[in-house]
Amino acid sequence: VAVAVIVIGYGAFPWIALTLAFSFGFYGLVKKQIGPAVDAVSGLTLESLWLLPVAAIQLGFVANLTGITLGTAGTLHTVLLLSAGAVTAVPLLLFASGARRVPLTVIGLLQFIAPIIQFAIGVWVLHEPMTVERWIGFALVWAALAILSVDSVIASRRHRRVPVDVAELA
Structure with a gap:
């Protein structure tokens, strides 16, 4: 309503x-x-593998459209980009672990x-x-x-x- x-x-x-x-x-x-049936790390691994083709296509699209900035826009930018995976993965692991309980x-x-x-x-x-x-x-x-x-x-x-x-x- x-x-x-x-x-x-x-x-x-x-x-x-x-x-x-x-x-x-x-x-x-x-x-x-x-x-x-699946622990948090295995579940996140399966999710990541399932989304890997989608991520690869999106990365290729962005690379052809605007270019990849990893390593080209300064050290801080590179560090932030490289840490984005961990910043994303940790909350997902915590959510997966908590969702079972x-x-x-x-x-x-x-x-x-x-x-x-x-x-x-x-x-x-x-x-x-x-x-x-x-x-x-x-x-x-x-x-x-x-x-x-x-x-x-x-x-x-x-x-x-x-x-x-x-x-x-x-």
Whole structure:
């Protein structure tokens, strides 16, 4: 409902935002399903190998279009480019390791941290205009998150309370 309200207010369908949301949600689901069978390092290795052809094509495209800057734009630039892999890999390893240990619901709730930070920066630092439709959509998303959180707490408490049969104790 929140997306529908924002789309109506915006006047166009947010293809990029929804594609990113669904793709990362799907990624989290796959990591959760495969997680017990594959450790974090093996999983990241398989992901990297699967994406290697895509990366090679993209690197070739960029090389032909604008040129490669590795080693040509100064030492600091080269060091930053070479460290980009580790800066990317470490959070992915931590995510893969953590995704196996927590329920998918928790992973879903954690995915709202980055948008909250982006929202705060957009509104309070960059002074992005907030239309009425955006505020309504924002409120609907938070209402849904509150309902989900309350339901999760109730469900976890329900599972902790195991009824004891008095006849078995005798």
